[in-house]
Amino acid sequence: MSDHELDARNLLCPMPVIRVQNKVNQLQAGDILTVYCTDPGVKQDIPAWCRINGHALVGEPEERDNDIILTLRVGD
Amino acid sequence: MTKQYKAVSLISGGLDSMLATQLVLAQGIHVEGINFFTGFCVEGHTHAIRKHDKNKVKRNNALWVAEQLGIKLHIIDIVEEYKNVVLNPKHGYGQHVNPCLDCKIFMVGKAKAWMEAQGFDFIITGEVIGQRPMSQLAKRMPIVAAESGADDRLLRPLCAQNLAPTLPEREGWIDRAQLKDFSGRSRKPQMALAKSFAIDDYAQPAGGCCFLTDKNYATKLQDLWQARKKRDYELDDIMLLKVGRHLRPTENFKLIIGREEGENNYLSGYRKQFTSMRVLDHEGPLALVDGTPTAEELHLAARITARFSQGRDAQNVEVGITTDSGSAHTLNVQPLPADELPKAWYV
Ligand code: SF4
Numbered sequence: 062m063s064d065h066e067l068d069a070r071n072l073l074c075p076m077p078v079i080r081v082q083n084k085v086n087q088l089q090a091g092d093i094l095t096v097y098c099t100d101p102g103v104k105q106d107i108p109a110w111c112r113i114n115g116h117a118l119v120g121e122p123e124e125r126d127n128d129i130i131l132t133l134r135v136g137d
Numbered sequence: 138m139t140k141q142y143k144a145v146s147l148i149s150g151g152l153d154s155m156l157a158t159q160l161v162l163a164q165g166i167h168v169e170g171i172n173f174f175t176g177f178c179v180e181g182h183t184h185a186i187r188k189h190d191k192n193k194v195k196r197n198n199a200l201w202v203a204e205q206l207g208i209k210l211h212i213i214d215i216v217e218e219y220k221n222v223v224l225n226p227k228h229g230y231g232q233h234v235n236p237c238l239d240c241k242i243f244m245v246g247k248a249k250a251w252m253e254a255q256g257f258d259f260i261i262t263g264e265v266i267g268q269r270p271m272s273q274l275a276k277r278m279p280i281v282a283a284e285s286g287a288d289d290r291l292l293r294p295l296c297a298q299n300l301a302p303t304l305p306e307r308e309g310w311i312d313r314a315q316l317k318d319f320s321g322r323s324r325k326p327q328m329a330l331a332k333s334f335a336i337d338d339y340a341q342p343a344g345g346c347c348f349l350t351d352k353n354y355a356t357k358l359q360d361l362w363q364a365r366k367k368r369d370y371e372l373d374d375i376m377l378l379k380v381g382r383h384l385r386p387t388e389n390f391k392l393i394i395g396r397e398e399g400e401n402n403y404l405s406g407y408r409k410q411f412t413s414m415r416v417l418d419h420e421g422p423l424a425l426v427d428g429t430p431t432a433e434e435l436h437l438a439a440r441i442t443a444r445f446s447q448g449r450d451a452q453n454v455e456v457g458i459t460t461d462s463g464s465a466h467t468l469n470v471q472p473l474p475a476d477e478l479p480k481a482w483y484v
Contacts (some may be wrong), residue, residue, distance in 0.1 A: 082212060109197065110210070113204050
């Protein structure tokens with residue numbers, strides 16, 4: 062299990078979701094991925110993507126400076 | 138044990154692909170969705186950019202549909218490859234710059250490759266005969282199956298009974314009797330079917346599933362090609378066509394002016410790629426300059442930008458100009474009077 066980060070700033074949905082999906086495909090179950098975004102659409106889309114594909118969102122989306130930060134745990 | 142058959146469904150986010158998928162799911166088939174991002178999709182972006190849409194839920198319809206159906210969704214970035222579809226459609230365009238037939242062939246072809254790579258058995262689309270877009274016209278239906286290479290592994294559950302039986306039907310993986318015979322433009326059968334599945338909250342796309350069917354958007358795209366004397370585009374170009382007012386006062390340059398704060402913020406993300414300007418002594422929008430204006434034209438651009446600021450009635454305003462490389466200077470200009478801004482400049 063390891064921690065990873067992804068910069069999806071300045072991308073509009075669904076690009077951040079696509080980036081997350083492609084990154085998660087390279088990770089192992091249980092890995093933690095923190096994603097940095099700017100498009101508010103991700104607050105809906107990334108959690109929806111996680112629910113559909115069996116990954117878990119860790120905590121609530123967080124807003125810091127101009128970033129929207131989401132953390133997820135990769136499912137099986 | 139009987140084999141669990143698997144289908145990949147092209148999910149657009151609209152009602153038809155949702156219903157087509159549900160019909161197949163109801164027959165015990167394992168279905169996963171695939172959604173293609175071309176850059177022209179009517180999803181998310183514009184909603185996310187413009188503030189007045191802030192109260193609307195900015196959901197991605199394809200993700201939402203997948204969640205309602207309880208299926209996985211794979212979103213695939215086809216921006217680069219899709220250029221060839223838009224720029225050189227073998228079967229031509231529809232009403233605007235929408236290469237619908239080539240687009241369908243391309244997407245079904247992609248789905249076929251995905252199906253083979255993942256060990257799936259067939260492909261589902263929500264196409265209905267005699268309904269727009271143009272690839273859905275009856276005589277053209279076989280072209281998509283043939284040219285995509287999907288052949289009889291392409292199932293259209295909503296109109297399957299009007300077509301020759303496909304492999305999944307012939308082999309008994311799926312019961313043809315439970316598929317539909319929809320045709321024509323009427324949306325009533327779809328609505329009734331939606332009701333029978335208790336689906337009541339679905340996206341109603343006006344026109345088409347992408348911006349290429351939008352008249353204003355098509356005009357902007359053609360203007361871009363004409364101005365650059367080259368039919369080509371980058372993802373940033375086509376995203377910017379969805380944002381702001383676009384004015385082309387001369388051949389040499391175009392101004393993209395934010396219409397409100399959300400758009401200004403979005404445009405400001407492009408300040409390293411374009412010369413940008415903003416009125417300094419009044420509230421006003423951010424404007425990007427696309428092209429290579431002469432000094433005189435840059436002065437005109439500043440006057441136009443001033444026209445859209447709160448200082449429009451002032452004698453003179455200060456306009457800050459920053460080039461893409463970051464060097465900045467200021468112009469003191471008279472805002473362009475309304476009657477000197479011809480409608481023809483609006484792209
Ligand atoms: S409307 Fe756009 S996405 Fe839909 S088939 Fe036509 S070109 Fe493709």
